[in-house]
Amino acid sequence: MTVALRVNGEDVRIDVTDRTLLIHALRDHLRLTGAHMGCDTSQCGACTVLVDGVAVKSCAMLAGQADGCEVVTIEGLARDGALHPMQAAFAEHHGLQCGFCTPGMIMLGIDLVRRRGAADEATVRSELAGNLCRCTGYQNIVKAIAAGARDMAGAA
Amino acid sequence: MYDLAYVRPGGLAEATALLEADENATALAGGQTLLPVLRARLASPSRLVDVARLAELKGMALDGDRVVIGAAETHAAVSQSPVVAGAIPALGRLAGGIGDPQVRNRGTLGGAIANNDPAACYPSAALALDAVIRTTRREIAAADFFTDLFSTALEPGELVTAVMFPRCAQAAYVKFPNPASRFALIGVFAARTAAGMRIAVTGAGAGVFRWREAELRIDAGGGVADLDDLALPEDAFTSDLHGSADYRMHLARVMTGRAIAAVDA
Ligand SMILES: Cc1cc2nc3c(=O)[nH]c(=O)nc-3n(C[C@H](O)[C@H](O)[C@H](O)COP(=O)(O)OP(=O)(O)OC[C@H]3O[C@@H](n4cnc5c(N)ncnc54)[C@H](O)[C@@H]3O)c2cc1C
Ligand code: FES
Ligand code: FES
Numbered sequence: 001m002t003v004a005l006r007v008n009g010e011d012v013r014i015d016v017t018d019r020t021l022l023i024h025a026l027r028d029h030l031r032l033t034g035a036h037m038g039c040d041t042s043q044c045g046a047c048t049v050l051v052d053g054v055a056v057k058s059c060a061m062l063a064g065q066a067d068g069c070e071v072v073t074i075e076g077l078a079r080d081g082a083l084h085p086m087q088a089a090f091a092e093h094h095g096l097q098c099g100f101c102t103p104g105m106i107m108l109g110i111d112l113v114r115r116r117g118a119a120d121e122a123t124v125r126s127e128l129a130g131n132l133c134r135c136t137g138y139q140n141i142v143k144a145i146a147a148g149a150r151d152m153a154g155a156a
Numbered sequence: 157m158y159d160l161a162y163v164r165p166g167g168l169a170e171a172t173a174l175l176e177a178d179e180n181a182t183a184l185a186g187g188q189t190l191l192p193v194l195r196a197r198l199a200s201p202s203r204l205v206d207v208a209r210l211a212e213l214k215g216m217a218l219d220g221d222r223v224v225i226g227a228a229e230t231h232a233a234v235s236q237s238p239v240v241a242g243a244i245p246a247l248g249r250l251a252g253g254i255g256d257p258q259v260r261n262r263g264t265l266g267g268a269i270a271n272n273d274p275a276a277c278y279p280s281a282a283l284a285l286d287a288v289i290r291t292t293r294r295e296i297a298a299a300d301f302f303t304d305l306f307s308t309a310l311e312p313g314e315l316v317t318a319v320m321f322p323r324c325a326q327a328a329y330v331k332f333p334n335p336a337s338r339f340a341l342i343g344v345f346a347a348r349t350a351a352g353m354r355i356a357v358t359g360a361g362a363g364v365f366r367w368r369e370a371e372l373r374i375d376a377g378g379g380v381a382d383l384d385d386l387a388l389p390e391d392a393f394t395s396d397l398h399g400s401a402d403y404r405m406h407l408a409r410v411m412t413g414r415a416i417a418a419v420d421a
Contacts, residue, residue, distance in 0.1 A: 018159075019162070041192055042188065060187055065162075065206060129256035131256075
């Protein structure tokens with residue numbers, strides 16, 4: 001089947017099988033390998049992208065279900081070489097070690113700001129229920145998202 | 157995932173026709189349960205009929221003393237709805253506590269009800285509030301809808317179109333989440349209704365049920381402290397790697413106490 005998407009601001013049409021997951025369409029067909037596949041059970045959140053502005057696990061969505069939608073991945077955040085405030089906050093606060101979970105954490109962080117604005121630490125922790133990190137122990141991820149949220153709220 | 161066909165019909169009649177024409181076709185809504193199941197090759201439908209965008213399955217509105225919520229409304233939409241918050245605040249909070257933000261952005265009320273996972277949240281609210289499930293063929297009382305583990309009164313090809321919840325200001329859902337999955341290890345929905353106190357327990361293992369002894373004790377003027385010695389239906393509780401039946405029974409008492417306290421707070 002042919003699926004039409006707007007990915008990181010560009011209109012694309014891709015030929016996929018009916019059972020192709022959105023994560024595979026992004027990684028294998030469009031070569032956007034920032035979103036990662038970290039589990040078989042839709043629990044880790046490493047595959048999180050924005051579909052029509054809201055965070056979804058792209059391993060739990062068929063490419064066909066996203067037909068006609070706007071998709072933003074981690075590759076679509078930086079502008080003219082300048083990091084998105086949420087990306088910059090992760091760098092500033094050392095919110096990553098191996099980096100595998102980071103694209104999903106950042107996309108979720110952006111969704112969180114859309115819904116909750118500049119959230120406090122307890123809110124950030126509960127909102128991270130669907131994003132697992134095997135390295136950091138979360139302390140600096142929580143700091144980074146809280147700081148990124150403040151920067152985004154300030155910039156808006 | 158085994159090979160399959162994906163179709164997105166433009167209307168409810170077309171969706172129903174597709175499902176009725178092929179007994180191996182399955183409805184796909186948010187996909188938050190079905191797609192992980194398919195990825196694990198635990199099912200092999202011939203065709204997925206996408207109902208998530210159907211206008212006929214959308215909408216949240218008051219109808220007399222009931223809130224009618226379309227089957228394709230997401231957990232996120234229900235949790236943010238002023239209509240739901242005004243009529244049954246506990247239901248909005250329940251939806252806002254399902255899984256995680258990404259799951260709530262995709263998962264739907266209809267999918268959760270039709271799936272009837274023994275650890276799911278919504279079935280407890282439907283049972284406690286005497287909700288009515290509207291389908292493409294009929295209306296089914298919640299008490300008749302949830303039949304067994306992962307099974308419901310739905311017939312092949314029949315779709316949930318909406319769930320009608322009687323208004324209830326005095327209700328609370330308290331969940332002890334499994335820390336890994338966020339599903340209920342035990343969840344209790346308590347509601348003061350015109351017919352008395354209602355207490356529905358999910359997560360016990362053998363499917364959602366009403367704890368009638370506790371309802372009667374509260375209706376007779378008992379308090380939370382009077383629940384400790386009350387019998388629980390033992391065959392409703394099972395043991396698995398997440399917890400023993402005994403542990404779940406203990407949690408059911410504690411969560412019931414907390415839910416009743418929250419109703420009266
Ligand atoms: C990480 C994770 C955590 C979760 N945590 C929780 C939790 O805490 N509590 C909880 O209750 N749930 C939880 N869930 C499950 C979640 O709520 C699902 O969204 C829900 O169970 C299924 O809804 P869906 O729209 O995604 O349905 P789908 O996955 O699309 O479908 C599920 C089943 O319902 C059928 N179906 C769908 N729509 C209809 C309809 N309108 N009529 C008839 N049949 C239909 C499908 O054919 C399929 O058999 C979790 C899921 C995940 C992945
Ligand atoms: S790969 Fe999607 S949640 Fe783990
Ligand atoms: S930084 Fe390694 S998984 Fe999070």
